[in-house]
Amino acid sequence: MAASQNSYFLPGFGISRAVIQNEIRYHCGPDAIVRPYTHQGRDGFLVTTSGPALTKAQIQDLKDASREYEEKQAQRGEDDSDVFVNKPVPVGHRIRRSG
Template identity: 75%
Template sequence: MAATNSYFVPGFGISRAVIQSEIRYHCGPEAIVRPYTHQGRDGFLVTTSGPPLTKAQIEDLKKSSQEYEERQSREAFVNQPVPVIQGRRRSP
């Protein structure tokens, strides 16, 4: 069995949903990814016995993430007013 390697990928511009769904495509079927903070920076810890992500693959993940976020924003009702019904306060 090949040795596994773990490395940090900065999360700026990368959606968690995208990297989790595409990591096996880029790094092999046994690759896993989880949220991680390294030296105060949020990102992902990738563990794989396959090759590490290349700069081009990281750029592809960022592009896919942007497309994903744009789709999500069109489908979800972001910043829409939510009616709140408040009961009357009772006097003690």
């Protein structure tokens, strides 16, 4: 007999998609899946699993890991130690590089 699947919405504030997709099976079991989802106008994730729902502590772990991930992504290719997560990035403009 297959275990029943439970789906629930997890608000995405402070949680990186890359992190939750890599860690969801660790927290909720090997059959757990997660996908981007919007519920009542809020962006987040739809978690589907036959295992237990994420606890508050696990959600905080995901947020902490997400912050570390985003900081590392922001540091890639930058020499300064002042990390500004969510730094504005110009798009649609040519970037001139001296060299």
